[in-house]
Amino acid sequence: MNLAPPILMGIVNATPDSFSDGGRFAGQAGVEHGTRLAEEGAQVLDVGGESTRPGAAFVPVQEEIDRVLPVIEGLKVRSDARISVDTRKPEVARAAVAAGASIWNDVSALTFGEDSLATAAALGMPVVLMHAQGDPATMQQEPRYGDVVGEVLTFLRARIEAARAAGVEQVIADPGIGFGKTLDHNLALFRSLERFQEFGVPLLMGASRKRFIASLDRDGAADERLGGSVAAVLRARAAGFGWFRVHDVAATRQALAVWEASNDAV
Numbered sequence: 001m002n003l004a005p006p007i008l009m010g011i012v013n014a015t016p017d018s019f020s021d022g023g024r025f026a027g028q029a030g031v032e033h034g035t036r037l038a039e040e041g042a043q044v045l046d047v048g049g050e051s052t053r054p055g056a057a058f059v060p061v062q063e064e065i066d067r068v069l070p071v072i073e074g075l076k077v078r079s080d081a082r083i084s085v086d087t088r089k090p091e092v093a094r095a096a097v098a099a100g101a102s103i104w105n106d107v108s109a110l111t112f113g114e115d116s117l118a119t120a121a122a123l124g125m126p127v128v129l130m131h132a133q134g135d136p137a138t139m140q141q142e143p144r145y146g147d148v149v150g151e152v153l154t155f156l157r158a159r160i161e162a163a164r165a166a167g168v169e170q171v172i173a174d175p176g177i178g179f180g181k182t183l184d185h186n187l188a189l190f191r192s193l194e195r196f197q198e199f200g201v202p203l204l205m206g207a208s209r210k211r212f213i214a215s216l217d218r219d220g221a222a223d224e225r226l227g228g229s230v231a232a233v234l235r236a237r238a239a240g241f242g243w244f245r246v247h248d249v250a251a252t253r254q255a256l257a258v259w260e261a262s263n264d265a266v
């Protein structure tokens, strides 16, 4: 399997309430944090202004723009890393691109806004299409699937086709770990990651510090989940994933370096 070098997407949550680092990286603190992540090896910095953790409240457009723009503008000055904007809202994506973002990371896979598809095509940048069942506010109340892997694949296949039909040329697919999934649903996806290669597009894993890790080991807090986060990255890498959205860039970079060097199959 000839894999392109891994792309590390460092998480910069300019939010007051993100599940693992809420309130720490607004404004200048977000610029400093993103700069540090780029120095640690992140090729992309993912700037978000709305938490999408289970139970998160909706953030109005202007408030989300006010959160992400100062961080994006500051990072454009301080770092050469590409910037992605983590938003469901086309208005926020447009503002972020005007400020220097060049990737749209949409956890709603361009379904949230009526003009999301047209906006993505007009902006002409790569779009991350992620699977989620339901809305962050309620998605973990009672996730149900007949065949979670089959249904996630079917959804992403349809969204990739819709994006391409709308004129979006570059897409990245993401199974959406933790977005409307129980532990068993997440594990079923992890055991079937190779099936996502069918799309023939870059694949993104975003498992960093998520709850399923605590469910498998001592129920630790978000800052006690580094080992599980790295393990999830390596499992995805073994399945051909190339993009990794992580909080802990240096540790992930090092783990991938050792994994790549000790796997001649890469």
Ligand SMILES: Nc1nc2ncc(COP(=O)(O)OP(=O)(O)O)nc2c(=O)[nH]1
Pocket: 011, 013, 015, 017, 018, 019, 020, 048, 050, 051, 052, 053, 086, 105, 106, 107, 128, 130, 174, 176, 177, 204, 205, 206, 207, 245
């Ligand atoms: N493509 C993609 N984007 C994502 N954005 C946010 C989160 C949630 O994690 P985090 O940003 O750390 O927390 P919060 O949503 O509370 O800010 N997970 C993903 C993911 O798995 N894939």
